[in-house]
Amino acid sequence: MIRPLLVLAILITVLPLQSSSAEQLLIIANPSVGDIAPLSLKEVAAIYLLRITAWPNGAHIVPVNREIASEVRTDFTAAVLQQDTTSLAAYWNAMHFQGKLPPVVQESELAMLAFVQRVPGAVGYISADTPAVGVKVLGHVD
């Protein structure tokens, strides 16, 4: 009897944590973007929809996305962009033809972090569980 109770206690303790950490994301940018105020979700959406293409210091913004199957991307898309995947794909393809570059795709949390650390002007998002080392945190998505 003790064992099932122990399992239940662990599940009760762990599950809400997993749920909240999966939903919370950090918006990160390369330190080259300079001292700027935290970004609102509307501004982040405008960056990923390619309506804002330059940082206040004039540097080109390089938005970074996770791969399409990623849960983090699903959370980001639902909370920030509020669009369905098919519409976004069609939109970004049309933008590409018009000379605006769609978000670069990185296929893991570490690859995303490394890309944003390395590339001037880059902006991306990571799970709040991942330490945001070597990048600037510009906001969070709850």
Add this chain to the structure above:
Amino acid sequence: MTRLIWPIAITLFLASATAHGQTGYQLGHGYDLGPFNFGGYGAVAAYVPDRGSGTISAEDISLFATGHISQLFNPFIEAELTHLDFVHPGSSHSSGDSGSLVLERLYDDMNLTDSFTLRLGKMLAPVGEWNEIHAAPLVLTAVRPAVTYRNFSEYLTGASLLYSNPNGSVPDLQFYWQPDREFSERPSTLTFHTYKMVEGLHVKFPISLLDQIGVSVQHSQDFQGVDQALVGIDFKYTLQKLTLQGEWTYSALSGRTSGLVRKNEWGGYLAASYNFAEEWSAYSWYEEFSNRTSFAAARDLLFGVAYRPDAAIVIKLEYLQNIGGKPVNPTGLFASWSVLF
């Protein structure tokens, strides 16, 4: 047949790259190399008319490069090989038309502020949405309604001021002006009129990410001395799985119109498409186009089906029936495969 090899090779390469999910490359988004991005699209089409012989051709093989060097230097170039026939039994050439290599776009974008961009060079004229995103994988049908490319100057060489509100809360605006002839003019086999002056305005009212209403005004003068004043409207509206779109333009013609049968040219199409499965859609459009040199308006009806295994790849099969007037698009069966890479 050797001409078929390299489009197939590109396809296999792209399919392989997609299948292996190469990091840094996503089909439809181009390939990044430093501050440049290289992309393009290809379209292979087969056409079987009700009368005459059929063709298989590379309708378009386009390569474009975008650069982001600084706030004031963001160059864009697009070159295109178009109408390259692989099979054309009726052609005087051994294997059909040898295609034309054309410079589609060559410009620099100067980002003046968050909202204003000054574009200098050769660009697509913003008359309707179709002309601006005319790449085969991005548009509804393989056969283009006449109103989306006739009755106005498709290109301009000069200056354009673009306004785009970051939040999309105010309509997008684009003013443009071509003071003289087009740079690197397309060959006469690909154009209907050659313009020596073009000026205009396009206003786009966004409804949602992909839906919009656009209003176009263009004034132009061609080398025959015909002065043309155009007004147009286009729209796209999505209701769940159903998308409606259309465009209508009207031009008043003046100046040297003695060789024309009418002093206006107008046209309009209305299309509906329905996604009946995740990767499949059925569509149809009806168009009337009244050419300046014909007495009766051409009336065309098209039905088609599209298979889209990826957002950047589409296979289309469609049938067009001319139901009146002098045909702009001949009656027949069309099939196309296209990819944005």
